[in-house]
Amino acid sequence: MGQSGGQTRAMEAGGCRYQFRIALLGDAAVGKTSLLRRYVEGATGTPEPEPELESAPTVGVEFYSRALQLPAGPRVKLQLWDTAGQERFRCITRSFYRNVVGVLLVFDVTNRRSFEHIRDWHQEVTATQGPIKAIFLLVGHKSDLQSTRCVSAQEAEELAASLGMAFMETSAKNNCSVDLAFNTLADAIQQALQQGDIKLEEDWGGIRLINKTQSPKPPRRKQHAGSCQC
Ligand SMILES: Nc1nc2c(ncn2[C@@H]2O[C@H](COP(=O)(O)OP(=O)(O)OP(=O)(O)O)[C@@H](O)[C@H]2O)c(=O)[nH]1
Numbered sequence: 001m002g003q004s005g006g007q008t009r010a011m012e013a014g015g016c017r018y019q020f021r022i023a024l025l026g027d028a029a030v031g032k033t034s035l036l037r038r039y040v041e042g043a044t045g046t047p048e049p050e051p052e053l054e055s056a057p058t059v060g061v062e063f064y065s066r067a068l069q070l071p072a073g074p075r076v077k078l079q080l081w082d083t084a085g086q087e088r089f090r091c092i093t094r095s096f097y098r099n100v101v102g103v104l105l106v107f108d109v110t111n112r113r114s115f116e117h118i119r120d121w122h123q124e125v126t127a128t129q130g131p132i133k134a135i136f137l138l139v140g141h142k143s144d145l146q147s148t149r150c151v152s153a154q155e156a157e158e159l160a161a162s163l164g165m166a167f168m169e170t171s172a173k174n175n176c177s178v179d180l181a182f183n184t185l186a187d188a189i190q191q192a193l194q195q196g197d198i199k200l201e202e203d204w205g206g207i208r209l210i211n212k213t214q215s216p217k218p219p220r221r222k223q224h225a226g227s228c229q230c
Helices: 032-044 087-094 112-116 118-128 153-162 178-194
Strands: 018-025 061-069 075-083 102-108 135-141 166-170 207-209
Touching (some): 018 032, 018 118, 018 178, 032 102, 032 135, 075 178, 102 112, 102 178, 118 135, 135 153, 166 178
Parallel strands (some): 018 102
Antiparallel strands (some): 018 207
């Protein structure tokens, strides 16, 4: 697909009705890969692993996926694109923006500059998109680092409101609100699809119909208790 460092960590997508393509964008080292891995690994149903947060900087774009049963909708496959935050990969990552339906705009709550760059990231995407507009969620990551935080939840809320999106704080380290962030975005996409605000288009990869008939809901996966330290 023309990306460097491309790598697929696929999950079984049997019974999924749609595929939603979602990208994580934000400055280098804000924790995009860690957040994504936490989310994808959480789907395996194995006991919660020790957080393994050491990850090398992303090169180009890497792919992950996870199947998800939406509470009031179909089962969907999330195709998740982890993009490099480093400027030198921008020409690669930019070529992917047009074909996403959802974007997690991630900043690090202990890194002021990463917050100040959020408007630029948002602008990058909106400038390259076609007629179908992606749905965004602003994510303040590394919420476990309370003593060194330099972006308040209130100012992040205000920025999110001014850009017309919701805001959420997450921590891959504490596994705090990780599932919630991805699930909230997937839910918003499903609602937009249902209400006709987003439509399936032949030449657009943001949403794909992958299964016309849907299998019955699988039993709910057991939740691991007590993972959130917030
Ligand atoms: N305290 C804390 N550190 C984190 C968390 N998530 C990631 N980190 C650390 O932040 C650093 C960068 O994490 P990455 O996941 O590689 O960041 P990235 O945004 O994918 O970076 P690029 O690929 O360069 O764009 C690593 O040292 C991680 O260990 C978190 O929730 N809490």
